[in-house]
Structure formats: structure tokens, C-alpha cells
Amino acid sequence: MGQFQKRLIDWYDKNARVLPWRSSASPYQVLVSEFMLQQTQVDTVLPYYERFLEAFPNLEGLAAADEQEVLKLWEGLGYYRRALNLHRSARKVVECFDGKLPSNRDDLLKLPGVGPYTAAAIASIAFGEAVAAVDGNIRRVYARLFAVEGALGEKDTETKLQSLAADSLLRERPGDYNQALMDLGATVCLPRKPMCDSCPLFEVCLAFQKGLVAALPRRKPKPKVPHLTIVAAVLQDGEKVLIAQRAKGDLLGGMWEFPGGKLEKSDASMEAGLKREIMEELGVLIDVGEPFGVYKHAYTHYKITLHAFLARLKAGESLDKPHGEPETEVLAWVLPGDLINYPMGKVDRLIAEKVIAHNSINAQ
DNA sequence: TACACGTGGAC
DNA sequence: TGTCCAAGTGT
Structure with missing residues (x-):
């Protein structure tokens, strides 16, 4: 195990957030959580997740549900296409995968609303497949850890970050490792006020050494909205x-x-x-x-x-x-x-x- | 590649 | 009050 991977996973074992879709969670629960967490923070998701799981405790129940009922449970969470796609995914699993959620990234990618991140997250967290799930947190953490200077969204930068994530993955515990990076990004390696004082990785962080933490990751300017x-x-x-x-x-x-x-x-x-x-x-x-x-x-x-x-x-x-x-x-x-x-x-x-x-x- | 797609919290 | 940003995907 590389030096920073051990530090990170040790930190996670002590500091992991307690979340209802962690430990003893079913693949279905991981699926629901990952859809809700797309572009949405944990604290926002929590009450929606609890209500959703109460209404639809399993994949069969969701597949049989009325679309309007699914949307109603999603009301306020935003990006409502996620709710429609989650519903459609549940139905596709019933129709095409014998009611069992696919256990590998490639098959998960066939579900509507499941892209590269979500497929890797479900595969690693719910099924232990050794694949790197690269979300916004992880791109920020790696951009700082390795002082990646290119702007997010540019092809070279994204390729570099994907490679870093794939090469650094702790293959013995891929789900925990992916979540450790996300927890670090969400609680310590914050976008605006990173808490380097309490970061388990500051000694090996190139951005920290170069004084670039606040500057990285670089972003493209956003267009003004009408x-x-x-x-x-x-x-x-x-x-x-x-x-x-x-x-x-x-x-x-x-x-x-x-x-x-x-x-x-x-x-x-x-x-x-x-x-x-x-x-x-x-x-x-x-x-x-x-x-x-x-x-x-x-x-x-x-x-x-x-x-x-x-x-x-x-x-x-x-x-x-x-x-x-x-x-x-x-x-x-x-x-x-x-x-x-x-x-x-x-x-x-x-x-x-x-x-x-x-x-x-x-x-x- | 660039844009569409929601909402709430932090500052 | 305005701006940024958040466990991305589809087109």
C-alpha cells in the first residue's frame, strides 16, 4: 500500500461519516443514494433518502411505482430527470437483469442516468469491484495532492485526474477508498476553506508544499446567466x-x-x-x-x-x-x-x- | 465541447 | 444581494 493510501484509509476508519447507505446497505440502497447524491450534498439528501426508502424499500417496489409518486418524493431535491431515470433504471433491472442490480461497472452503465461516476461508485461500494469512482470531491483532492494545474473540464486535466485515481486506487478496499476520498473532499479538503491543519495528507500534498491549495483546482470561468x-x-x-x-x-x-x-x-x-x-x-x-x-x-x-x-x-x-x-x-x-x-x-x-x-x- | 438541468447553503 | 459550488448525466 502506498504511503498516502494508508494514511487516507486509516483516517477514514476513524472519521468516516455515519450514513444510512453505508454499512449493511443493500445494492438498491446504494443505487438510490448515488442518484440522489449527483450534484447534491449529503445533508440535503438525507431526509429525501429516508422518505424514499420508506416508500420504496426495495427495487421491485420502485419499479412497480407510479412515476408521479416518484416525482412527488423527489420534489425539492432538484434535477428531476434523476428521479425519472432512477425509476426507469429500476424497471430496466426488472426487465433485463432478472430483478438483480448489475454487479459490475460495464453493465451498470447500461442503466439510464448511470454515468461513469455512478457506475463506478455502485460497483465499488456495493459489489467491491476495484474501480475508481471520480466525482467532484475526488477531482479536487487529486488536483491538490498532485498539483494538477489544468482547469477542470478540459480534456487533458480530466484524463490526468482519471489516471491518478485509477493508479492510486486501494484495490483491497475500493469502495471504502473511494468514499474516503469523497469524505476528505467534503469535510477537510473543502473548495474554499480547506482545513489543511487537520488533513491526514498535508505532508504529501504537492499543492500544500507549493502554496497552491487555494488556487487549485482551477476552473473555467462561468458564463453569465440571463x-x-x-x-x-x-x-x-x-x-x-x-x-x-x-x-x-x-x-x-x-x-x-x-x-x-x-x-x-x-x-x-x-x-x-x-x-x-x-x-x-x-x-x-x-x-x-x-x-x-x-x-x-x-x-x-x-x-x-x-x-x-x-x-x-x-x-x-x-x-x-x-x-x-x-x-x-x-x-x-x-x-x-x-x-x-x-x-x-x-x-x-x-x-x-x-x-x-x-x-x-x-x-x- | 458546451450546454441544459434545481435547489440550498456558505460567505 | 450576488456568487460559488455541490457524490454528474445526457445530448
Whole structure:
């Protein structure tokens, strides 16, 4: 065993975080945890993981589940395509792998939503295959340990980091070793304030020796994100409100929203823009009423300010007889008390909560 | 290769 | 308040 591998695994044996998908966890539990942990920190995942495992204790249960139920359990966690892919993966395991999760990296890679990192993580952690799982933590740790100067995301850099990980892997305990590197990255070798004082590897860390810890790993500059103005309708019919299901593949695919869209420069007003969007999406004329809140939100690649309005169908309009060819296929008139059952992104959930509060006030 | 894809926490 | 960043994958 190389010098730093022993130090690292000794550190891990004393300092490993206690997590519900470690020790005595089934391969299925590792699968669920790895999907949830993609681009998401441990503390955020924990409550979602517990609820998910309670609802779907095993792979067969998940495969048999309704997609909307899976999305509802994922609500708030983000990157909802992960939930759809996890669901699809469970079904593929049942159909193509006799209900048993594949035990090697190559077969795991055949599952939707399982890429190079996740396949190696499951193979090493759940099945003991000697493969390096290289995530953001591990790339940062190796970039510092070996003073890799190239920027993350560049091909040469990524190849170098993959090679370092593969060559350094502690083949006797690949799952523990991969997780030791991730724990070190998540608790000691932090992106902004690395705690070199308490690092078991500082003596062999080239970045530490060269005074480059704060500078590495280098990153490519991020593009500025555009800011959009969105208008949305709380379309009322009696006590019910209209929600629409977003198309899969798009942002928040499979989730429900209050219909609307981007305000265009050509729109004379927000009310006019909302009428235009509703005609395009639903094929009906509406009367726009009072403003119903302003919501700011930041997605990964753009920011929005959403203006919601109360609205009603114009007299004589019906969603059953739309004008033209509306873009939205799946719609539902829902009582406020039922809105909680529909998976929604953050902003639409906030609007839904206001609708529920609004309704309970009016009911008094 | 570059971009789309969510949300919350740290500073 | 704004920016960065997090156990990545698919296109």
C-alpha cells in the first residue's frame, strides 16, 4: 500500500461519516443514494433518502411505482430527470437483469442516468469491484495532492485526474477508498476553506508544499446567466384552479405548474403577455385579474422573476374546445386541497401554497 | 465541447 | 444581494 493510501484509509476508519447507505446497505440502497447524491450534498439528501426508502424499500417496489409518486418524493431535491431515470433504471433491472442490480461497472452503465461516476461508485461500494469512482470531491483532492494545474473540464486535466485515481486506487478496499476520498473532499479538503491543519495528507500534498491549495483546482470561468420575466396564471373555475404538466426533457419535466411563459419584448403589458401565452399553450381567451405575487428564483443557467395573476376563462371559452392547436397536452382542474398531491418545482409550490392559504381565507 | 438541468447553503 | 459550488448525466 502506498504511503498516502494508508494514511487516507486509516483516517477514514476513524472519521468516516455515519450514513444510512453505508454499512449493511443493500445494492438498491446504494443505487438510490448515488442518484440522489449527483450534484447534491449529503445533508440535503438525507431526509429525501429516508422518505424514499420508506416508500420504496426495495427495487421491485420502485419499479412497480407510479412515476408521479416518484416525482412527488423527489420534489425539492432538484434535477428531476434523476428521479425519472432512477425509476426507469429500476424497471430496466426488472426487465433485463432478472430483478438483480448489475454487479459490475460495464453493465451498470447500461442503466439510464448511470454515468461513469455512478457506475463506478455502485460497483465499488456495493459489489467491491476495484474501480475508481471520480466525482467532484475526488477531482479536487487529486488536483491538490498532485498539483494538477489544468482547469477542470478540459480534456487533458480530466484524463490526468482519471489516471491518478485509477493508479492510486486501494484495490483491497475500493469502495471504502473511494468514499474516503469523497469524505476528505467534503469535510477537510473543502473548495474554499480547506482545513489543511487537520488533513491526514498535508505532508504529501504537492499543492500544500507549493502554496497552491487555494488556487487549485482551477476552473473555467462561468458564463453569465440571463434574467427572464415570466408571467403565470392562477386560472380559476369555481373553487378549482388549473395546472399543467411540463413536458419531459424540459426544465422541471414531468412536474406541474401554473400555466404561463416568458414575457416577450413585443408584449404591451404583463397582462397582455399572459393572455398571449395562455392562447398559445391552452388555446383559450382569458380575463386577467389581480396580481397574485412576484417570485424571484435562480435556476442553474438563468434567473427568473415570475409575476402571477388571478385569471378566469372568458365567457364561452372551454379547454375542451380550444382555438388552434394548443401546446400543452396534460391539464388538470384541481381543488386547492389537492394541489399538494401534484409534484411541483419550488416556485410553483410557493404559488400553490398561496392559493391554498387564499382559499382557506375566502372559505371563512 | 458546451450546454441544459434545481435547489440550498456558505460567505 | 450576488456568487460559488455541490457524490454528474445526457445530448
